[in-house]
Amino acid sequence: MLSYFSNLLEECMEVFMDKFTVYADTFEACLGNLSRVLKRCIETNLVLNYEKCHFMVTEGIELDHLVSNRGIKVDKAKIDIITSPPKPASVRDVCSFLGHAGFYRWFIRNFSKIALPLSKLLQKDMDFVFDKACARLTSTPILQAPNWYLPFELMCDTSNSVLGAILGQQVGTGKPVHVIAYASQTMDPT
Template structure:
């Protein structure tokens, strides 16, 4: 072999994207079971005297995969070939499947003493004794269904707490100050990706921002097709006003 000769690296063969989409569509059936509406959950929780915030341990891993379907999760690593026996992260429909299971477990307690969003469970009541009684119902249901909680992340019999990025208490709904501190410390945005990310976070708290759409308009225009990115003075003013 000549000294200047170099082996040619063959490009990795990839399936045509169109064919891949067809394969995915045929191989997977989407489960459209909905997640709870965050606004409705928060409105249900505010104004209570006591809360218990419970967290499911290892989330999806508490859901068993049917033996006849376990081979579909087969993967290979340096230590051999394995298949999951419990539902891992990343599979199609895991969000819907998990929420469906949690809704089924607490079906007769929902809208009465508990709100469930994935593996976050919030028990509530208008008095200490009532909250203690509701907690007993929920824990009994967990025992009956072998649902395991993460004790390190649970908080019991408190008067306020964080639910999906919001502080709920008998005072009402407030922003999570730790999240706001991160947003307010952001420097001026330098790309469309940063604008899109910022607006996504800001929309999460739009209930606290009067005339949100009007204020955000200069930033939203930057995301329009064929618009040159120019973070000009109107954008800076809109950015600063939303942060404040």
């Protein structure tokens, strides 16, 4: 699909696998860009599934994330398993929870540090502690798309057991850093 829209990618659209988004600064400009993209679909015999088409929306769910002009947030409908989890009855349940929560790790500052007690639950004879990871996930920040014309800031922190990093950008003097992504990793004690 990238080859069909190669000359439009930088200026008015984003493509991800079999999905694309058309955008502009104003409604009228967006209509013009949409017209260009739809003409290209006709020229290349690209068929669109009308059930998957959403026109002129200000936000939408993509890949289990709520995407808008403000940035990217976790889709609250997809995290019920984390905010109100059933009492895990086995190591498999804990593994399932960690896998699901790990999908959202780039939204959660110090995810590995928060998840470390949960990871330790995979060891024998450990009590189950669940609340802190749940609370952090339900109050996630909005991640901002990068502005490629501004400098990036990488802030790192480490302890004996985890490494954490924040990729962000200073958008204005005296304003807080806009977070683009969080990263964290537990470290092997050996």
